[in-house]
Structures are given as structure tokens and as C-alpha cells.
Amino acid sequence: MKKMKQLLAVLSAMMLAAAASGCAGDESSEGRTKSQDDVSIATDNLEKTDDPDITGQTVYWMALYDLNPTGNADRSVALTLFEDVYGAKIEYVPTTADTKFDDLANRINGGDPVDMFPYEWDAVPNGVNKGMFDPLDDYVDLDDELYEGVRDMAEMFKYNGHYYVIPYATADPLAITYSRAMLEEEGLDDPYELYQKGKWDWDAFMDMMQTFVNNGDGEEVRYGCAGWFGQALIQSTGDTVVTYDGSKFTNNIMSPNIERAELMMEEIANQGLYSSVWHGYFPNDGSVLFYGMAPWHLADSNAKNPDGDLFLVPFPKDPESDDYYLNMNYAATMLVKNSDKGDAVAMWIKCQRIAETDPSYKAAAKEKALIQSTNAQGKVTGFITEEQYDFMQTWYDPNNIKTVFDFGYGMGSLMYGETYDYGTRGVMNNVADGLLLQYENTPDTWAEIRSEWQSVVNTVVDDFNNLAQ
Template sequence: MVRRLLSLALIVIMVFALVGCGDDGPKVVKITLNAEDSEAILAAAGIHLPDAETAAGANSTVRFFCWYDPFQNYDEDEIVNTGYWTFQERYNSEIEWIEVDYFERNDTLAQLVLADNPPDFTVAGTSNTATFPMSCIKGMYQPVDDYIDYTDPLWEGMADAAEYFNLAGKNYAIVTDLSYKDVVPYNRRVVNEWGFDDPAELYYNDEWTWDAFYEMCINFSDPDENRYALDGWYYVNGICEQSTGITIISKNEEGKFISNLDNPVIEVAENLIYDLVKNECTYREGTDYWAGRNDMQYGAGVNEGDCLFWICDRSGFTLPVEEMNQIWGDIEAGEIMFVPLPRYQDGDGIYYLNATPSGYMMCKGAENPEGVALLAACQRFKVIDPTVIDIDIKQLKEKYLWNDEMLEMDEICKQLVQDNVVMFYTGDLPTNLNNIYNNIDWGINRGGAGTSWAQIKESNREALDYYLQELNAEIEKFNETGQSSLT
């Protein structure tokens, strides 16, 4: 809704960017862009930043714990993180980066919290919910409800996403934005040569379904010609969970984690992938179904017509133009296009994409939670700021040579994840439960169609139910006492 409100007449303003990170550090430069007075537009929608004179957290420093610095480390061609710029310039505040090794981040944070020397905040995982629920149960993070109001116009668009990080009615994550994960990129020249309907046209006609996808994959593939419709790993998870809108593990209204192993829509999707693997539509090397062309290079084989669909996220086809042309096809000739994951033809009519959150977790005992909330508000404002949206479009058009059709599809995919938020509980489940989840999630192609979905379900059902019961018991104890047997 906010993005639609911002589609108004544009005027020329000056915005700042930080570029370069040489010996003298980042430099501020000015870029002329077409944009409205963003604060006036957002104010008309009831969206405001706190007053600079009275804002809680202003004139302070927040301590950021992470293995990388997204705030002060810029490449030459990057646009400024305007949320951080606003935090500095408007609120006279700074960020102190506490660097940590990626593989030691959880242990180090736990030690700092126990030593009463916690940082103020860190990123909300590396993918999906990778800092929830176990890290919250173990006392590494604290609720954010005293500082973030998800009914406020600035934040209300993230309320559904925040629910994924909720324990005992309390929100544990500051979700500033959602992006879409996997989509279906393809080469239009190759699709046309095979006489297939263009997937983008099928989507606009609401005919981009699993059946249409399956038929193309079957007709295209010929292992004797080293031609496989699908490559990579993500077609399994993309179809079987992401496009169903139903995850193997989810959380019900009572806050309990439940199994969706017997969901009939998931069963249809799993059987579809099983049939594609069985009919040799998925790339393999011998009996290795985890192999991928060119060491799993995103898009490998697409430009040559050896792969029809290389399902991946947007980063896979947001590359330097020369690299894009070599891997995917001639972008200036309009060969590269992408569409959402296909929908189930007998389902609810919705095209589902997995939502990947951006945001922060407040560390338990943070000394400056108000400063974290203020920075997050600046970041959230940046997400919906028409000036910044215009910069993003400008970069895609001028740096990556995206055409108007690609830009329109990008907006469609963003809106899909906003309208129907679906995330995976991955990255922070108990180890035993996570292992079972992976067995189920990827099982349909691990053995090259040697194992059916019915067999996968029955061989993992008992363990899945047991470990879910264990997790729910921990959550129940945590909800009642604020403590866990794991802490």
C-alpha cells in the first residue's frame, strides 16, 4: 500500500551518497535524482520520523555486533545507506561496530550477555528466522515491543512478518523490510526456440501453473543431449515449499510448532518434483543429484540452451552486464526475464514466494535499546522513501540494464511477499529437529527418485513429531517462567 501511495509526480532534489572506502574513508558526494519531497509524501500517509530534538536514542552510540559492517563499508559504486545517514545527520548518533567471526558469533554473543557486557543489537539472522526461536529461548535476545509499535503506520506493513518472531505474545525482531527469495529466471530466446509460451505472458494471464511448468520441463529435457530443464538445488524447495505457501514446519495460533507433513498441497508438489527427477529433467552427474554445472554457478547452461529454468534469488541475475550476458543471455536484447514461482492450478489462486526479512535483534541487556529503535526507524523509513526507491530503480536500469518488464516484475514479486507473508523456520531450530527438517525438505531428489514422498514421510514422521514436542515443551516452559532448561 505504501509503495502505491508513493507513485506520484516527481521533482528534482539532491540526495547524498557515500562512495569509496580508501585510505581516507568514505566520501560524501551529491547525486541529482528525480524524486518527490519524500517526507511530505510519507507524512500524508501518516508516516513520520521522530522529532530530532526529542527523539529517544538521539545523540547516542549504538553497539552493533556482526561479522560484517553494512553501515560504514561501501564499495565505489554503492549508494549510501540512507537510514544510517539519517541516524548520523538528523539525530547526531553513531554506530560502533563489534566485529566477530561468523562461525563464532553465537558463542561469543552468549559470553558477552553472560558477562553483562552485551552489544546493543545484531542482524536478524542470515536467512529467514535464523535467530529464532532457540537463541531467544536461550536468553540471547530481548523483546522489542517497548520500542517498536507494529500498529504505527511506519511499521504496520511489517506486522505479519514480525509474528514469525513472536514468543508468548512478545515480538523479538525488528523487521525493517521483506524481500523475495527464489523466482524463475529464463532466456526468452531459448523459450521461443522451443515454441513454449513465454512464462511472463502466462503469469499475466494467470496461467503460470505447476502443470504449465511441468509440461515445459518434460518437453525440454533430454539427458542424451546433456539438456536438463532444471539445475541447482532450489527447484526442490522452491516448488515443494515456497510455491505452496505451506512450510513443513509452521507455528499455529497458540504459538506451538506443528508439522504439515500430511498437507495435500505439499504432497502434490513433492510428487511433481519426484516425477521430474524420475523423468531425468533435473541435472545430475552420474548418481550425484547435488551436482550442478560449473560448480553450481547460478544460471549455468541457460544461455546455451542446456538449462531451461535455473531457480534462484535475484542476486543470481543482478550481475555485471558482461557476466550476465555470458551466463544468462543478452540482457540488452531482452533475452533475460524472470517470473514468480508457478502456482498450484487447483489451489487458492495465489502465487506464493518465500519472504526473506531484513532487520535486527536487540541483544539481552542492551544498554541503548532506544538508539537501536531509532536507527531501525531510520532504516524502515529508507525502505519506503520514494527517493531511495527511485535510486534502486536507477541502479537496476543503468548499472544492470534491467528493462521495464524486469522492473515491473520485480515490483510484482515484492508485492507478492508483502501480501502473503510466508517464511521458513530455518537456521535456529534445535539441531536434531533441523536435521530431520533437512531430510524431509531435500529428500525427494537426494536419491535420484529412489525414494517416494510417502516413504520420506513415514521414515521421518516419528522423529519429526518427537522433536517438535521437545521444542514446544521448551517454549511452554519459557513462556511460563522466562527460563529454559537450555540456558
């Protein structure tokens, strides 16, 4: 195993500095919530490792955001390691959401420096086939125990025999938030307790929503669920619309597992259980039982529901499955085509992975996550409970939760693209939530939606298979 002594020494120094500054700081909102990762670290006497020497190299990072600190923010742990241990730096190349892939192609074709790009759905296989990215095989040692826990994810993304995406973490898991106080009042089971018993499944989910809506007095408006549901429900089956066996893509839209998920969404829509109104936090008016969203909303939701005793669980599992599959994003960095900084990009990925896995930093991250946010008047505007935080951490254990990736989201705009119009949306968009959102001209049944889009999936899949020949 590669020696980690100097890296751990740096992390220890950062944790001590963070603790010291936290004790000495004032109790204002800014003082309590400001990151304390950036510290001065002496590395002259630290032991050398057998990692590549990237001292003095500048890596060009194109993205919507800068990895360097801006305003009064501090350096991340990963950036501190990258600069102070490895002696390299990152230069930001800004782009926009609408032009990012065009800007990347222009820099590649024009010979302008660009080395790193954040992983996005369209990167694989579409971006790879457009000549935007190189594989990381020669630079990242997946046998290193540092990558235990993400190795299977890298295998999941493997394309044409190469590793283009090596996640250093998962992020933004789609989960269901609910109020335990509301459930108790309605006489309903706690989904968390059902989950612990392996009984949190589609059947329990549907029964609870139906009971909640039927318990209404007829004057109040009640919904079983709101938020982002379709994609997570489909992927809770473990099946994907497009499958890949390592050499060939296959259209799997006829999957009976996907069909059962879609028929459940039909039932949810037909019974009026789903609210298409957008909520940025768990509704505090008692109108919605289950709120589907990534946990970014949780601190705000807790503050807006102080007596709600909010909690959250993974999406319910398919009754025909023994496993819970969780829809989530993957934090990864792509190596841009023709970059001569492969070693440096690999070291950046390593720094990110260390920041995600080192116990001392994980402890500090938890401490920061539990700090309440307050406004200028001292009112609490956001918080996460320790119980919530600890339970969410269990979702990242592959022994508890299985991850899913559907290559269909990375096959260009015919397959994925949001236009808010049924006729021009991507196939994956309509498959995920067409039945729930019911944009104009959306069919009422899964059979009709599948029939309309099956040939498009066939065409796209054939095109990508032909590119690989």
C-alpha cells in the first residue's frame, strides 16, 4: 500500500487547527458556520511517498464553479492536500450551464489548456464518443485500499474496457422526508422502523399514502407525496432503461420490473396522491405525507417544521427485491482529452478521496454539519439533528444500499433533456415522471408512453453500439 504518513499528518494538523479556531471563535452565525479547513501547514520534513511528483504543475479546471476559495471561504481539505503536500495548483476556467460542453470542445480543438472537468450524466458514453475525455486507467490504482467502497462504482461506469469515471464519493441521494409527529397523529407506522425490519416497500408506501388522504375531513387538501419521485421509484427496482454488458448496450424499456414501477405511478396519478406543486422544503401545512428530495433541503425543512420531528428514509424497495437501491449522484472528476496532466488529475482525485474517508476529517465534517444556521437576529434558520446525520451516513455503505446508474442519461439530448413539453422532452425524462407531471399531451398510461418512445431508444442504442465497432 502506498504510504500515507505525510497525508495523515496534514489532516491531523487541519483538524487541530479547526478545533482550536472553533473554540476561540465567537458565537455569531458567520463565526459558527464558516469553514475552518484552511490552515498553514509545514510540509518540509514530511516523509516522501511513491506518488508521482507533480510539484509546480498547474491543472486547468473547467466547470461552473471554482475549486479555489472565493470571498471569505477557506480552502477545502482536498485543495489543501493538493497544494501543500503535492505542490500543485488549480486554475479555474469558467463556463456556463448552457455552453459547458461546447466550451470544452472548443478548448480541446483549439489547443487551449484544460485538464479536468466535473462528471455529469452526459459525459459517458456521449462525451467519451465525442472525443472529450481520456480514461484514467494508467493513472489511478483502483487496487489501492483507499478506493474500497467506490471500486464497484467505477466498474459500473466502465465503458469500452476503460475507467473514465472513478467516483471519490456519492452525493445527493434521493430520499423521502416525513414528519413523525404527523404519522403518530394519523396512526401510521414509522417508515424508519419498517426499513429496519426490511418492510419499507412499495406496498407499505402506497397503503400509508392512501390512508393519509382518506383520513382527511373532505375540506382540507391532502396528498400522499410531492417532490422528485419518478426516477427514484424506477431505480428502486435495480433495473435501468438501458443496460450495458461491457461491450454492448441494450434497450431494456420492456423490463417487467420497470413496468411494475410505472404502473404504481399510474395508480398514484389516478388516485390523485401526487402533488406536482414544487416545494423547496417539507411542507409545513400538513398537506403532504412524503416529500421526495435530496437532503439539501433538510436543514431548512427542520427549521420550518420545528415541531414536526422530521426524519427521512431511502425510497421504498420493490416488494420483489431483497435490496434497497438508492438513486444518487456521483462525485467524480473527468480527465480531459489530450491533457498531459494525467498524474496531477489522479492526485486530485486521491486528495478528494482522502478527504472523504479519513476518520478525523469525517468527524470534523459531522461537527460542522450539526452547527445551526442563524440569521442576524439570532433566529435559527436551519439545522440537522445528529440522528438524521448518522442514519444518512449508513446509506453510503454498499452493504446497506445498492447504487444504480442508467447509461440512458448519458446518451445525448434525445434520451435526456428537460423542455417541460412531453413531445420534446428526453425519453428518460418522460419515463421518469411523465405520468406524474402530466405535461400537455402526455398519455395517461405507461403502455402508451413506452410504445411512443421505444423506437427512439432502439435507434439511440444502435447508434452507440455502432460507434463502438
